[in-house]
Amino acid sequence: VGLKPFFLFYYILSVVLFLVALPLIIILSFKQKYKESIPSRFFLFKNPPFKNSQSTWFHVCSLGEARALKPILDRLDEEKIVITTITQTGQDEAKKYDAEIRYLPYEMYLPFWIKPQKKLIVLEAEFWYMLFVMAHARGAEVILLNARISDKSVDKYMKFAWFYKKLLANVSILYVQSEVDKNRFLALGAKNIEVIGNIKLAGEIKKTYDYMKPDCELIVAGSTHPDEEESVLAAFSSYKSANSGAKLAIVPRHPERFEEVYSLMEEFALKEHLSLERFSQNKNFTSDLILVDMMGELNNIYAISDIAILGGAFRDDVGGHNPLEPAYFGCKIITGKHFFHQKELFKYVHHVQYVEATELNAALNAAKELPPSMVEEKIDLQKVIDKIKE
Known part of the structure; x- marks a missing residue:
């Protein structure tokens, strides 16, 4: 990335925010829910860059999105796959796939952490500026999948439309959930948008055990x-x-x-x-x-x-x-x-x-x-x- 003024400003801001939040980050890392994800994301503990480069990289937040990848990964058996997640439940689910798995590090680490990959496919609303910019700069084609902007957050996105326009400039195609989402992304300056519906509809729903139904309601x-x-x-x-x-x-x-x-x-x-x-x-x-x-x-x-x-x-x-x-x-x-x-x-x-x-x-x-x-x-x-x- 040519060191553009905004990139530099954003990077410095991410470092400052990290330092300000450090006491809170340390306290939270003792909570059971975060004891694996926070050390990995904020201190790179047991979280080195991917060994594989030139792979297809999926980034998901948590359990639901990690699970939604299954029907896609089942049809990509020839591809080398790497996956990042944000939460521990997402991580546990992603480990079920034949892929290299990491936590996505906090943004200030990404310029040093990201290796060149073929494609970066980001699910739903995981919009990290450094992730998009650095993956694109290192040669990955960035694709948004199952992209959405909820009714609740649409005003917030529109207030920062100038910022999302910069972020979305790194994306080659957006597969969105609905016409409403398409119009919202157009308003943020996104190009090349296709409505395909929600990929969660493609997931296989199954049970793992047959319990006896009690003979009552x-x-x-x-x-x-x-x-x-x-x-x-x-x-x-x-x-x-x-x-x-x-x-x-x-x-x-x-x-x-x-x-x-x-x-x-x-x-x-x-x-x-x-x-x-x-x-x-x-x-x-x-x-x-x-x-x-x-x-x-x-x-x-x-x-x-x-x-x-x-x-x-x-x-x-x-x-x-x-x-x-x-x-x-x-x-x-x-x-x-x-x-x-x-x-x-x-x-x-x-x-x-x-x-x-x-x-x-x-x-x-x-x-x-x-x-x-x-x-x-x-x-x-x-x-x-x-x-x-x-």
């Missing part, structure tokens, strides 16, 4: 966040008084919350005279309430559930979770109104109830009259595969 609250469990339990309490056979399984989004959610359920079970079990202890559904305290079980439980209450959308700061899985297994889906990160996916899912947390009991009752949720659309990835291989 099973409600699952999947991927729940703080405060959502209380609302679900309160709604279940009213519902159970009229539907005595119903059972409720709760699957918190983050494993570090298992104990906290169990305590909450224990308190509730005592008060309501209900039985409670941990799924990890006997893996059956004999109690009224079940805490699913194991990772990777959600699809297996959707497969035997009647109603799925999909978490992450009853509070305004998460943005909802993927509805394709419960829809695939024919659950009747109830979710909140704050599903802004999943808006594109919800467009493809029919018969969903969108309610406030206080309306959950009414939604459970209404579910009796509704058909199961279903997904209609499919996506063709051929165009993307051809582009990556060329």
